Amino acid sequence: MNTGVFGCLWGDEAKAKIVDEELARGCYHANVRFQGGPNAGHTIYSKGKKYVLHSVPTGIFYEHLDLIIAGGCVFHPTVLMNEIRDLESKGISFDGRLHIFSNVTIITKYELASDGAMEDFLSSSSFKIGTTRRGIGPAYAHRAARIAILFEDLFGDDAALLEKLKRLSVDVNPRLVAYGVDPIDPLDALSDLKEHSDFLRQYMVYNTYIGELLESGKSILFEGAQGAGLDIINGTYSFATSFPLSPGAIQISCNIPMKYIHKIIGVAKAYPTRVGEGPFPTQIFGESEDSLRRTGNEYGATTGRNRRCGWPDRVMLSYVIRSFGITELAVSCLDTISKFSQEVGSIKICDAYSINGVNIDYPKSITDSYLKNIQPVYREFDLSCDCFRINNINDLPFKAQNFISQTQDRLRVPITMISTGPNRGDIIML
Numbered sequence: 260m261n262t263g264v265f266g267c268l269w270g271d272e273a274k275a276k277i278v279d280e281e282l283a284r285g286c287y288h289a290n291v292r293f294q295g296g297p298n299a300g301h302t303i304y305s306k307g308k309k310y311v312l313h314s315v316p317t318g319i320f321y322e323h324l325d326l327i328i329a330g331g332c333v334f335h336p337t338v339l340m341n342e343i344r345d346l347e348s349k350g351i352s353f354d355g356r357l358h359i360f361s362n363v364t365i366i367t368k369y370e371l372a373s374d375g376a377m378e379d380f381l382s383s384s385s386f387k388i389g390t391t392r393r394g395i396g397p398a399y400a401h402r403a404a405r406i407a408i409l410f411e412d413l414f415g416d417d418a419a420l421l422e423k424l425k426r427l428s429v430d431v432n433p434r435l436v437a438y439g440v441d442p443i444d445p446l447d448a449l450s451d452l453k454e455h456s457d458f459l460r461q462y463m464v465y466n467t468y469i470g471e472l473l474e475s476g477k478s479i480l481f482e483g484a485q486g487a488g489l490d491i492i493n494g495t496y497s498f499a500t501s502f503p504l505s506p507g508a509i510q511i512s513c514n515i516p517m518k519y520i521h522k523i524i525g526v527a528k529a530y531p532t533r534v535g536e537g538p539f540p541t542q543i544f545g546e547s548e549d550s551l552r553r554t555g556n557e558y559g560a561t562t563g564r565n566r567r568c569g570w571p572d573r574v575m576l577s578y579v580i581r582s583f584g585i586t587e588l589a590v591s592c593l594d595t596i597s598k599f600s601q602e603v604g605s606i607k608i609c610d611a612y613s614i615n616g617v618n619i620d621y622p623k624s625i626t627d628s629y630l631k632n633i634q635p636v637y638r639e640f641d642l643s644c645d646c647f648r649i650n651n652i653n654d655l656p657f658k659a660q661n662f663i664s665q666t667q668d669r670l671r672v673p674i675t676m677i678s679t680g681p682n683r684g685d686i687i688m689l
């Protein structure tokens with residue numbers, strides 16, 4: 260059986276924790292990252308230590324697993340090298356385990372500079388996205404414009420790579436100058452890319468690699484990054500990342516037939532958060548938001564920015580569950596929202612949006628312009644109880660059981676995991 264794990268809203272849903280627990284079932288041969296890159300910050304606690312992964316799949320902590328970075332991903336060679344070296348220095352072995360598709364898009368100095376320059380240029384305008392500044396958007400843009408550098412380009416002839424960088428420079432440098440940033444010499448970009456290429460060569464495989472594993476009967480866990488609300492086509496555009504994030508992205512990125520994707524786990528944080536700009540209908544403001552942020556330690560794992568925090572939004576979730584075809588839901592951070600409820604008395608839950616005075620329970624779109632016209636409709640819910648580290652449903656306080664069963668009824672999807680703490684085992688499996 261093959262499984263995809265997806266964030267349901269704007270990322271940081273504790274997907275890595277759910278991936279880790281799913282992998283603990285012991286039935287998978289490989290763990291694949293199929294989109295995104297170092298914009299992701301996947302936090303995992305293993306043997307009492309905290310790790311933040313950016314491009315490396317979470318399965319790194321299971322020695323028997325193959326780890327694959329598939330064609331829809333992007334990364335900067337030095338950033339990936341630093342991540343690998345850092346993990347190795349902590350005693351984690353990559354030997355023969357990591358495989359990177361030859362057609363992955365490489366982030367070069369050009370994409371890094373473009374991302375930062377554009378964000379700075381837009382900093383005081385309503386168009387600012389609040390990206391992670393890791394070069395993600397420009398890398399996917401250059402891929403679509405057919406001027407991107409691919410992983411395999413690092414191992415060919417240097418002169419050919421330099422030609423490709425010169426082609427990129429013709430496109431990017433005038434834009435950098437327009438944004439008030441120094442142009443980049445293609446030779447500098449070349450030496451930056453070549454710095455680790457001899458080492459990285461060992462990881463290259465072709466884009467038929469995953470298909471061959473599946474044909475030979477191996478089971479794979481496909482690990483999503485970001486969350487559905489950030490999907491480039493069906494998310495809160497233009498406040499989005501730059502690649503599709505839905506189950507279809509697995510097919511595109513891994514070059515495999517859809518028939519191989521059997522189980523689709525959506526990870527819904529018990530309360531939504533968002534980093535960066537963009538619509539967020541149930542955002543909390545003021546002291547309450549600050550205190551939820553403190554309770555949940557809601558600071559970006561990649562950029563350290565404050566995460567915006569909100570009340571549970573089952574309307575937005577229902578949109579994602581339907582369009583992604585989510586077959587089961589994992590609810591994360593139940594311990595945090597119940598603790599927060601202890602602090603403030605009761606929480607608010609959004610089960611409907613009001614649009615022109617009419618209540619709807621399912622949005623027809625989640626673009627910025629559509630969401631401008633909606634108002635969340637709230638009801639109070641007393642969730643004050645202690646759920647920390649509970650791992651048996653029978654031990655879960657009644658109020659929390661009620662919260663879970665109402666969520667399940669409203670979203671019409673089985674909840675199969677409830678996370679109650681950061682460590683492996685702090686989970687209720689249903």
Ligand code: IMO
Pocket residue numbers: 266269270271272298299300301388389390391392393394395396483484485486489498499500501534535536
């Ligand atoms: P994980 O996998 C939360 C957000 C950024 C920004 C927008 C576009 O840890 O859940 P980008 O750098 O991708 O061009 O930024 O997307 N964003 C994330 N937010 N978690 C993530 O990843 C994110 N990756 C990107 O904050 O609003």
Ligand code: MG
Pocket residue numbers: 270271272299300301302560561
């Ligand atoms: Mg994260």
